[in-house]
Amino acid sequence: MTSSPARLTRSDVEHVAKLARLALSDAEITEFTEQLAVILEHAALVSALDTSDIPPTSHPLPLVNVLRADVVKPSVGRDELLTSAPDAESGRFRVPRILGEAP
Amino acid sequence: MNSSAFDIAADVRAGRVSARDVVEQHLATIADREADVHAFNLVMADVARRQADAVDGDVAAGHDPGPLAGVPLALKDNLCTRGVDTTCSSRILQGWKPPYDATVVTRLRDAGAVAIGKTNLDEFAMGSSTENSAFGATRNPRDLSRVPGGSSGGSAAAVAAGFAPLALGSDTGGSIRQPAALCGVVGMKPTYGTVSRYGLIAFASSLDQIGPFATNVRDAALLLETMWGHDPLDSTSIASPLPTLVQGLDDGVRGLRVGIVEELTDVEGIDPEVRAAVSSAARALEDAGASVDRVSVPSTMYGLDAYYLIAPAEASSNLARYDGVRYGLREEGTDIGTMNANTRDRGFGAEVKRRIMLGTYALSAGYYDAYYGQAQRVRTLIVRDFAAAYERFDVLLSPTSPTIAFEAGSKTADPLAMYLSDVCTIPTNLAGHCAISVPFGSDSVHNMPIGVQILGRELADALIFRVARALEVNRGA
Numbered sequence: 040m041t042s043s044p045a046r047l048t049r050s051d052v053e054h055v056a057k058l059a060r061l062a063l064s065d066a067e068i069t070e071f072t073e074q075l076a077v078i079l080e081h082a083a084l085v086s087a088l089d090t091s092d093i094p095p096t097s098h099p100l101p102l103v104n105v106l107r108a109d110v111v112k113p114s115v116g117r118d119e120l121l122t123s124a125p126d127a128e129s130g131r132f133r134v135p136r137i138l139g140e141a142p
Numbered sequence: 143m144n145s146s147a148f149d150i151a152a153d154v155r156a157g158r159v160s161a162r163d164v165v166e167q168h169l170a171t172i173a174d175r176e177a178d179v180h181a182f183n184l185v186m187a188d189v190a191r192r193q194a195d196a197v198d199g200d201v202a203a204g205h206d207p208g209p210l211a212g213v214p215l216a217l218k219d220n221l222c223t224r225g226v227d228t229t230c231s232s233r234i235l236q237g238w239k240p241p242y243d244a245t246v247v248t249r250l251r252d253a254g255a256v257a258i259g260k261t262n263l264d265e266f267a268m269g270s271s272t273e274n275s276a277f278g279a280t281r282n283p284r285d286l287s288r289v290p291g292g293s294s295g296g297s298a299a300a301v302a303a304g305f306a307p308l309a310l311g312s313d314t315g316g317s318i319r320q321p322a323a324l325c326g327v328v329g330m331k332p333t334y335g336t337v338s339r340y341g342l343i344a345f346a347s348s349l350d351q352i353g354p355f356a357t358n359v360r361d362a363a364l365l366l367e368t369m370w371g372h373d374p375l376d377s378t379s380i381a382s383p384l385p386t387l388v389q390g391l392d393d394g395v396r397g398l399r400v401g402i403v404e405e406l407t408d409v410e411g412i413d414p415e416v417r418a419a420v421s422s423a424a425r426a427l428e429d430a431g432a433s434v435d436r437v438s439v440p441s442t443m444y445g446l447d448a449y450y451l452i453a454p455a456e457a458s459s460n461l462a463r464y465d466g467v468r469y470g471l472r473e474e475g476t477d478i479g480t481m482n483a484n485t486r487d488r489g490f491g492a493e494v495k496r497r498i499m500l501g502t503y504a505l506s507a508g509y510y511d512a513y514y515g516q517a518q519r520v521r522t523l524i525v526r527d528f529a530a531a532y533e534r535f536d537v538l539l540s541p542t543s544p545t546i547a548f549e550a551g552s553k554t555a556d557p558l559a560m561y562l563s564d565v566c567t568i569p570t571n572l573a574g575h576c577a578i579s580v581p582f583g584s585d586s587v588h589n590m591p592i593g594v595q596i597l598g599r600e601l602a603d604a605l606i607f608r609v610a611r612a613l614e615v616n617r618g619a
Contacts, residue, residue, distance in 0.1 A: 059458060062484050095518030
């Protein structure tokens with residue numbers, strides 16, 4: 040049996056928002072702290088079940104690697120894909136600075 | 143405009159009716175009621191006309207356009223259509239035009255179907271009322287003050303309103319069957335792996351499955367039969383050949399063993415009239431020669447909680463791709479992390495953020511085992527309990543949703559109450575099985591449709607269609 044974790048706090052929500060790359064407003068953090076705690080308390084029903092001998096199921100099919108022959112096939116071209124990009128330059132995606140500060 | 147897909151295709155193939163006329167009739171119905179219903183994010187009028195003309199050209203040239211010749215088809219707006227906006231009803235994908243077609247879109251077009259529009263959904267298929275759309279809510283054509291269900295509410299409403307005889311949806315926890323029930327149409331979730339997910343924008347990959355909507359069981363069977371089967375572009379697609387569905391549809395239910403699932407029928411908050419409809423459906427099947435008994439599938443009562451850990455966990459991973467770099471919205475920021483976070487905060491709606499947060503939390507260090515790991519073990523229990531039930535029964539029976547269509551706005555402030563409307567449909571997705579919702583009566587107070595659900599084990603798709611057909615034939619009694 041797995042014990043139920045403690046009630047979700049505001050600082051948990053701030054931490055998770057950072058992990059999920061969501062710049063939530065103060066109002067959203069307040070709202071989510073309340074709502075997620077209620078949902079997780081309901082979900083604690085499953086945390087309380089004795090499943091010590093039960094293996095996990097991650098997928099409905101007994102999947103193994105699906106391989107194919109290594110043959111070149113036509114695919115969507117770079118220029119066409121880059122037309123969907125918010126910003127592109129010289130055949131590449133253009134993004135803001137990636138070095139210097141931790142996100 | 144009440145012709146079945148079957149009749150339209152037969153008439154178009156025989157040259158008795160032109161595909162162009164069929165499309166024009168449906169576009170006229172859309173022009174008449176779409177402003178009230180808002181089933182579509184995009185009506186593809188010109189594309190549909192060109193496609194219909196091509197079908198008519200084939201017929202004139204003596205070529206058979208295929209089993210869905212000239213049949214208008216509504217596509218849920220999370221299915222990729224080359225060069226045509228595909229939004230998932232999200233600001234983050236607004237204006238994006240996919241560079242390829244989903245496999246189902248290609249196959250159905252090759253079979254003569256005419257894509258008529260992209261239907262509204264709860265953003266990224268997360269919701270049960272089609273109110274979580276960045277582009278406005280869809281209303282139930284049977285009563286505009288009520289929701290159509292969700293997340294494929296636009297597709298269900300389009301079929302119910304006569305905008306198209308056929309539509310595609312996707313079902314992760316009930317997103318085809320629940321809106322089908324609430325709008326009074328047929329909706330089916332096929333066995334996981336039978337329909338290619340290539341080009342279906344991912345929500346929860348171990349649960350998502352594309353399936354059909356139609357006004358009647360035979361049309362739904364025809365639609366599924368035309369699009370399913372192995373696709374090398376989807377590595378989870380089942381490689382073995384699949385049965386035909388339309389042939390054998392009228393073979394009846396004599397000798398079949400039907401089990402009413404206690405945990406899904408005596409569920410908290412069930413409308414007594416919905417429960418009564420399940421009982422009369424059971425009697426109708428008995429009258430048609432089936433044997434009916436009650437059965438307990440105990441762990442299904444934990445399905446909802448397991449689902450609301452597993453699906454958000456998978457979603458939090460799948461939706462990581464919306465980062466403002468390769469396609470879709472970008473909201474500027476001084477460095478890439480800030481740009482990512484600003485883009486995602488502005489691009490996603492509240493329910494999507496809530497689920498990303500829930501899933502990220504359930505997967506995070508220190509909580510993984512108590513939440514995600516535990517939910518996966520409960521998933522195993524559900525698979526085992528279903529297997530035991532299917533030792534004794536050929537198919538199972540339950541309500542599709544505990545209630546009739548609810549009033550718009552009545553559950554938007556309470557996420558948990560909204561989640562509870564999927565309680566009867568979720569276990570099928572967790573097990574990878576198939577299930578179908580068939581209209582069976584209406585409630586006496588509001589005259590809104592009630593759907594009953596027939597559940598089958600993996601690859602029992604043809605069997606549940608047969609049982610659904612028997613219910614359809616006998617529902618007048």
